[in-house]
Amino acid sequence: MKRSAVDSLQSSDDDATAVTHPGDRRVQAEDPPFTHGFLDKDPETSRARSLYFKIIAGTLLLVFTYVIWGVLPIYWGSVFKLYHHAHNLHGWIVDLDGGAIGQTVAQTFIGGSGPTTKMTWLTAPSNLNLTTREQFEHALVNEKAWAIVAINQGATEHLNQVLSSGNGPYNGTSAVTVYINEARSSNAVRGFVLPEVQMTMAQIEARFAAQQATRLGSSGSVSASLLTNAPLAVVNPLAYTLDNVRPFDSAIVTVVNFVGLIYVTIIAFVTVVANYNATTANNLFPRLTISTLITLRLTFYFCSYFVLSCFFSLLNLAFGTPFSRYFGSSGFVIYWVMAWVSMLALGLTLDAMIILLTVKMIPFFLIFWIVINVSIAAYPFELLPGVFRYGYAMPFYNLSRTVLTICFNTKNEIGMNFGIQIAWVVLNIGTITLFSIFVSKRYLNQYRKSQETTADVEKTREAGAV
Known part of the structure; x- marks a missing residue:
């Protein structure tokens, strides 16, 4: 009876504490919802308001220091001085005349x-002996140069014959042919290569025409038949023809190959968060063994990304992406598989980091992961500072190169592109395993400590009761 009285008194004290302590969860359950103002002075609202400001302040501090001044400058730095690296774009001159x-x-x-x-x-290497269009095309597709200016054989001789005979017709554009490979990098070719070629050739044409006019005028060799039959030989003796060996002639590829890369990452991220929430919400972690958890998450990603990449590829196909232009129906399959391994490379990296950072902090890593990938996707490495050579190993770059090869028949490095993506997948399987083991051990240590604390409390209560 004495023991029961003590227990009854202790229970009454606990109930009294529950009623008078505003921070207790039992009070929260009894407190009517939507009844307090943000500036209310009651203890529970004050505590919640203080926690709110701490979270907001911490987040804004991270955004300011980490995102704005830590991560975003990576992208800004990649395009900060593009024109100061234009000298890294090499063009060849081939004088067959x-x-x-x-x-x-x-x-x-x-x-x-x-x-x-x-x-x-530079003058094209003599050992290549470039003379035909096929050879020029081969050199450009294999990325030996960004442009080739070929002065065609007999250009000067043909002009002199027309000037001396007065017989036409004459077309100055047959004198020079400029070969470019736009699909290699449409931004670089349209923004740097073509403007420089056009500006330089315009200067050459004007100067050469003035020199020819002066020479013809001083020699008095401008005949009526020449002006009638071949006027261009006098007024425009030198011009050029532009030969784009790989035109970037599909606007939809711009979407697939730049913004589409970000969408692939977002799809992978949403899937990672869904898997994390599904695992923790049902207490599969820590209920399942570590090996089972790792197997479960890898199986989920391999299967879900296989399906998601298929639908993503079909979306691109539905809007006219020319996957079958050079590889036939295999082009779509190649892109689908590449999109699959790219999702795995991107998504498994995020999954490895969410194990360490948890779902609260993973958005900050996502920003970093997108920025370091997208910084090397818009322009070739020749126009970027040397530090951005890391991009050769990035998932975005290798996916982008595969798309260009499939759609425009550019330099074929698909085997290497797949190899790098698969290397990311293998690396991430290892990191996911190591991080899972690390987190599980940390959880077990915390669990043992909590069990020991609970046991000590029980012993103290029993001793007090006796």
């Missing part, structure tokens, strides 16, 4: 090299 036209064009292009804001023009 050997006459006045060839010398004028070659000397002007090569003589203009030097400033960091201009392309570097």
Whole structure:
């Protein structure tokens, strides 16, 4: 009876504490919802308000220091001084003419090299013996140069024959052919290569035409038949033809190959968060063994990404992405499998980090993961600071290269692109395993400590009761 009285008294004291202590969860359950103002002075609202400000302040501090000044400058830095790296874009001059036209064009292009804001023009290596369009195309597709200016054989001789005979017709655009590979990097070719070629050729054309006019005027060799039959030989003796060996002629590829890369990452991220929530909400962690948890998450990602990448690929196909242009129906399959391993490379990295950072902090890593990938996706490495060479190993870059090869038949490095993505997958399987073991051990240590604390409390209560 004495023991019961003590227990009854202790229970009454606990109930009294529950009623008078506003921070207790039992009070929260009894407290009517939506009845307090943000500035109320009651203890529970004050505690909640204080916690709110701490979370907001901490988040804003992270956004300011980590995101704005830590991560975003990576992308800003990649495009900060693009034009100061233009000299890393190399162009070739091939003089098959050997006459006045060839010398004028070659000397002007090569003589203009030097400033960091201009392309570097070199005489094409003699051992390549470039003479035909097929050879020029092969060199550009294999990324030996960004542009090739070829002064066609007999250009000067043909002009002189027309000027001396007065017989036409004459078309100055047959004198020079400029070969480019736009699909290699449409941003670089349209923003750097083409403008420089057009500006330099315009200067050459104007100067050469003035020189020819002066020479013809001083010699009095401009006949009526020449002006009638071949007027371009007098007024525009030197021009060029542009030959785009790999035109970037599908606007939808711009979406697939830049913004679409970010969407692939977002899809992978949403899946990672869903798996994390599903695992923790049902207490599968820590109920299942570590090996079972690892097997479960890897099986989930491999299967879900296989399906999701298929639907993502079909979306691109539905809007006219030219997957079958060069590889036939295999082109779609190649892209699908590449999208699959890319999702795995991107998603498993996020999954490994969510194990360590938890779902609360993973958005900050997501920003970093997207920025370091997207910073090397818009422009070629020649235009970026040297530190961005890390991009060769990034999932975005290798997915992008595969898309260009499938759609435009650019340099084929699909085997290497797959190899790098698979290396990411293997690496992440290892990190997921190690991080899972680390987190599980930390959880077990906390669990043992809590059990010991509970046991000590029980012993104290029993001793007090006796």
